[in-house]
Amino acid sequence: xxxxxxxxxxxxxxxxxxxxNGCFAATGQRTFYRGYGQRLSIxxxxxYMLVNYRPIYALMLAAGINDFNAALVVRNLLRHPxxxxxxxxxxxxxxxxxLRRMPPQRVYRLFSELRRLRVNNxxxxxxxxxxxxxxxxxxxxxxxxxxxxxxxxxxxxxxDEELGDFLFHWRSRSAFERPxxxxxxxxxxxxxxLYDLPFTVAEGFAARHRIPRxxxxxxxxxxxxxxxxxxxxxxxxxxxxxxDVSLARMPLLxxxxxxxxxxxxxxxxxxxxLADELRHAAKRAARGHQRIEGRVxxxxxxxxxxxxxxxxxxxxxxVALSTAFLLDALCxxxxxxxxxxxxxxxxxxxxxxxxRPIGATSLADxxxxxxxxxxxxxxxxxxxxxxxxxxxxxxxLDLFHAHLRRPDQQLVHANPAFDxxxxxxxxxxxxxxxxxxxDPADLLVGMAFVRFATGVHSAxxxxxxxxxxxxxxxxxxx
Amino acid sequence: MKTFxxxxxxxxxxxxxxxxxxxxxxxPLIREATVEGIRLHRTAAAAIGAITKGSLERPEQAYVxxxxxxxxxxxxxxxxxxxxxxxxxxxxxxxxxxxLNERLxxxxxxxxxxxxxxxxxxxxxxxxxxxxxxxxxxxxxxGPARIWPEYTHEVMRRGLSPRYEHAVRGAYLPGLDxxxxxxxxxxxxxxxxxxxxxxxxxxxxxxxxEAYRKMHRALLTDFFADxxxxxxxxxxxxxxxxDANETPKSLDxxxxxxxxxxxxxxxxHAAMADELFGRAHEATRVYKLRxxxxxxxxxxxxxxxxxxxxxxxVDGKGRLAYLKxxxxxxxxxxxxxxxxxxxxxxxxxxATAESLGASRSELVLRIRNAGxxxxxxxxxxxxxxxxxx
Numbered sequence: 001x002x003x004x005x006x007x008x009x010x011x012x013x014x015x016x017x018x019x020x021n022g023c024f025a026a027t028g029q030r031t032f033y034r035g036y037g038q039r040l041s042i043x044x045x046x047x048y049m050l051v052n053y054r055p056i057y058a059l060m061l062a063a064g065i066n067d068f069n070a071a072l073v074v075r076n077l078l079r080h081p082x083x084x085x086x087x088x089x090x091x092x093x094x095x096x097x098x099l100r101r102m103p104p105q106r107v108y109r110l111f112s113e114l115r116r117l118r119v120n121n122x123x124x125x126x127x128x129x130x131x132x133x134x135x136x137x138x139x140x141x142x143x144x145x146x147x148x149x150x151x152x153x154x155x156x157x158x159x160d161e162e163l164g165d166f167l168f169h170w171r172s173r174s175a176f177e178r179p180x181x182x183x184x185x186x187x188x189x190x191x192x193x194l195y196d197l198p199f200t201v202a203e204g205f206a207a208r209h210r211i212p213r214x215x216x217x218x219x220x221x222x223x224x225x226x227x228x229x230x231x232x233x234x235x236x237x238x239x240x241x242x243x244d245v246s247l248a249r250m251p252l253l254x255x256x257x258x259x260x261x262x263x264x265x266x267x268x269x270x271x272x273x274l275a276d277e278l279r280h281a282a283k284r285a286a287r288g289h290q291r292i293e294g295r296v297x298x299x300x301x302x303x304x305x306x307x308x309x310x311x312x313x314x315x316x317x318x319v320a321l322s323t324a325f326l327l328d329a330l331c332x333x334x335x336x337x338x339x340x341x342x343x344x345x346x347x348x349x350x351x352x353x354x355x356r357p358i359g360a361t362s363l364a365d366x367x368x369x370x371x372x373x374x375x376x377x378x379x380x381x382x383x384x385x386x387x388x389x390x391x392x393x394x395x396x397l398d399l400f401h402a403h404l405r406r407p408d409q410q411l412v413h414a415n416p417a418f419d420x421x422x423x424x425x426x427x428x429x430x431x432x433x434x435x436x437x438x439d440p441a442d443l444l445v446g447m448a449f450v451r452f453a454t455g456v457h458s459a460x461x462x463x464x465x466x467x468x469x470x471x472x473x474x475x476x477x478x
Numbered sequence: 479m480k481t482f483x484x485x486x487x488x489x490x491x492x493x494x495x496x497x498x499x500x501x502x503x504x505x506p507l508i509r510e511a512t513v514e515g516i517r518l519h520r521t522a523a524a525a526i527g528a529i530t531k532g533s534l535e536r537p538e539q540a541y542v543x544x545x546x547x548x549x550x551x552x553x554x555x556x557x558x559x560x561x562x563x564x565x566x567x568x569x570x571x572x573x574x575x576x577x578l579n580e581r582l583x584x585x586x587x588x589x590x591x592x593x594x595x596x597x598x599x600x601x602x603x604x605x606x607x608x609x610x611x612x613x614x615x616x617x618x619x620x621g622p623a624r625i626w627p628e629y630t631h632e633v634m635r636r637g638l639s640p641r642y643e644h645a646v647r648g649a650y651l652p653g654l655d656x657x658x659x660x661x662x663x664x665x666x667x668x669x670x671x672x673x674x675x676x677x678x679x680x681x682x683x684x685x686x687x688e689a690y691r692k693m694h695r696a697l698l699t700d701f702f703a704d705x706x707x708x709x710x711x712x713x714x715x716x717x718x719x720x721d722a723n724e725t726p727k728s729l730d731x732x733x734x735x736x737x738x739x740x741x742x743x744x745x746x747h748a749a750m751a752d753e754l755f756g757r758a759h760e761a762t763r764v765y766k767l768r769x770x771x772x773x774x775x776x777x778x779x780x781x782x783x784x785x786x787x788x789x790x791x792v793d794g795k796g797r798l799a800y801l802k803x804x805x806x807x808x809x810x811x812x813x814x815x816x817x818x819x820x821x822x823x824x825x826x827x828x829a830t831a832e833s834l835g836a837s838r839s840e841l842v843l844r845i846r847n848a849g850x851x852x853x854x855x856x857x858x859x860x861x862x863x864x865x866x867x
Binding site (some may be wrong): 032135229249303304306340358359360361365371372387388389390391393394395396398399402403404 | 495496497498506607660661662663664665719720721722723724726728729732733735736739740743789827858
């Protein structure tokens with residue numbers, strides 16, 4: 001290999017890792033330390049990748065990046081449709097698979113965006129058509145009425161006459177034949193009809209008919225999906241309606257978010273049960289992932305800044321807490337080190353149930369405490385903003401790396417917050433790879449990429465590797 | 479009024495590492511132990527002024543400003559749960575409050591600091607920072623005691639009235655809201671040193687962490703010298719980096735290294751606040767509470783330094799239970815300096831000019847330029863401008 005090849009590989013490696021990190025962590029929403037501005041920053045990364053590494057860029061759809069970024073990738077690929085003849089079919093398959101995997105509201109928002117941008121090439125129309133052909137359009141017409149209308153209008157997708165009337169001039173009919181469409185029409189005039197509609201659609205009509213919330217929730221219960229029941233069960237229980245929702249059956253991150261929304265007194269009172277339920281949720285999340293051998297230490301940043309912002313309350317802390325439970329499910333010897341707590345750390349996750357995001361970040365102290373228990377893998381779950389004292393973690397980790405680190409000791413920084421000014425999550429040390437983590441499962445995917453970052457793989461190898469991931473991704477969706 | 483020397487100290491407080499947000503640096507002051515026997519509350523009551531001398535019916539001296547809130551000090555051991563609201567009603571009761579504007583509840587306070595009726599000198603209401611500012615405004619407020627021909631009749635009769643100063647609210651400061659929101663309060667944090675463009679603007683100390691938490695956001699309603707906006711707009715503050723050139727043998731060494739960083743910060747911040755904590759101020763007692771006293775203090779106004787005015791509650795041993803300071807702008811400090819100088823020479827222009835090594839004309843122009851033209855008769859200023867005085 002020549003020097004320029006090596007340099008090229010290194011640049012490629014750094015670019016791809018920067019992008020990948022951004023794609024796991026950036027959501028376009030605000031973060032605690034940075035206001036708006038994320039969209040601009042991440043849009044630049046996407047444009048850069050699209051121009052320079054188009055094959056890898058398209059393959060990212062299969063790498064488990066978050067939905068916000070997947071939508072951006074699809075948008076950019078369709079906006080610049082000329083991929084070269086050889087690659088186009090492959091890209092189309094990736095796009096179709098990604099659209100099927102994404103939540104429909106995001107897909108419809110993407111279609112509306114394509115319409116706004118006047119992207120209406122043949123590939124775009126084909127992608128929209130392929131997506132719509134697999135959907136239950138009556139249902140989507142209720143739930144995503146504007147999105148579906150935009151998509152149909154934009155792609156000139158042929159819908160049957162009844163649905164066409166429903167979308168574009170529903171008042172012209174005195175009745176629809178298909179039950180869902182008819183229920184929607186009738187719900188404008190009759191209270192009883194709205195209970196045949198999906199929950200979120202019925203909610204609007206219930207407000208319009210001034211139906212008391214408790215009565216509405218009681219009667220709509222059979223129509224609610226699992227996610228809807230999980231989202232509203234706290235409210236439902238407050239109104240005195242019984243539910244059978246438990247944290248154990250939720251996805252891990254939703255379970256911890258729900259936990260953190262409970263008040264401290266309740267959490268302390270039900271500490272054991274809640275911890276058990278979270279362990280169950282974690283066990284499910286860990287399924288299919290490789291177990292981690294040896295001792296693992298987790299530094300859990302519970303400082304004030306981990307509370308996140310109003311749009312996503314306590315999300316960073318929830319990610320850190322989920323990481324604790326997930327690691328607990330994946331290894332036998334986990335020690336957790338919250339910022340304030342016993343110096344020996346804790347192996348009992350029940351003590352984390354009442355964690356709250358308060359106080360200054362003394363990350364260096366907690367990390368050194370963690371390293372004292374001599375772990376094979378140390379995970380630092382933190383937004384990377386250290387305040388007590390600032391800069392100590394970097395200095396301490398640099399010194400640790402230079403003088404005390406054993407070669408088999410692995411350290412990873414899991415950062416739930418994207419920093420748009422850096423185009424990536426904030427790092428804490430040059431010797432500890434930082435992974436943008438929106439969901440604890442990302443951590444496991446990301447750890448595989450860390451090896452790539454530390455120079456084990458080259459760019460070509462990564463492409464090959466991504467291809468291997470992409471094949472089942474496309475197949476599964478089809 | 480009897481004055482005594484007062485130097486604020488960090489006794490009982492330790493300085494934590496600062497947190498920087500653009501041009502604003504906040505240094506936490508951390509208490510190992512809460513000050514016992516005193517409680518501090520903040521009560522919100524929008525008033526437009528206070529009668530500081532005389533009765534409400536026959537005011538002799540008034541302080542007019544927007545007064546967003548009052549502080550209540552309570553040294554009673556009994557329960558104090560509803561103190562805040564009770565006092566707010568009390569405060570408005572002293573005043574002839576009306577409905578000038580429906581939306582702004584307003585009134586007048588009686589006295590800057592006033593004991594609460596029906597209690598034995600254990601509870602006190604005062605107006606934070608305005609207490610200190612009034613102390614500055616009444617500095618040599620009486621004017622000349624002897625009749626000198628240069629001063630107007632008005633000054634002879636009524637002193638420097640009306641004496642006024644400008645200040646801006648913290649909320650006008652770009653970035654302060656963010657800086658306060660992003661700041662991570664330390665465990666036991668009971669105060670803060672507030673720097674803008676690395677210049678100390680204010681020091682705040684509360685008796686307990688709980689009391690401070692309630693005062694943290696109040697920086698937005700406090701007022702500051704107007705030059706603060708320039709500091710905020712033009713100065714960005716570097717967040718310092720740490721040098722890591724040592725060779726630790728163990729993790730204990732590393733822990734010691736981190737602790738040393740913390741200590742260095744602490745020492746450095748103390749040095750940055752030397753202009754307030756390293757100097758003696760001239761203090762007067764405003765009110766005596768059980769075991770504590772409320773004082774306000776003025777600097778010596780020496781022309782080359784930066785100066786803070788402020789108020790404090792100290793215990794018998796001079797330890798701070800409460801502190802709030804305001805840094806004077808250069809123009810304000812100069813006014814204080816010139817007044818002190820005149821007063822020291824019994825308002826004799828010739829003697830004052832001699833002490834400065836300047837001519838009488840130059841002195842009069844300096845006083846005029848500082849904003850005190852109204853002290854002199856018109857012909858005095860004209861003569862000074864012509865250099866004929």
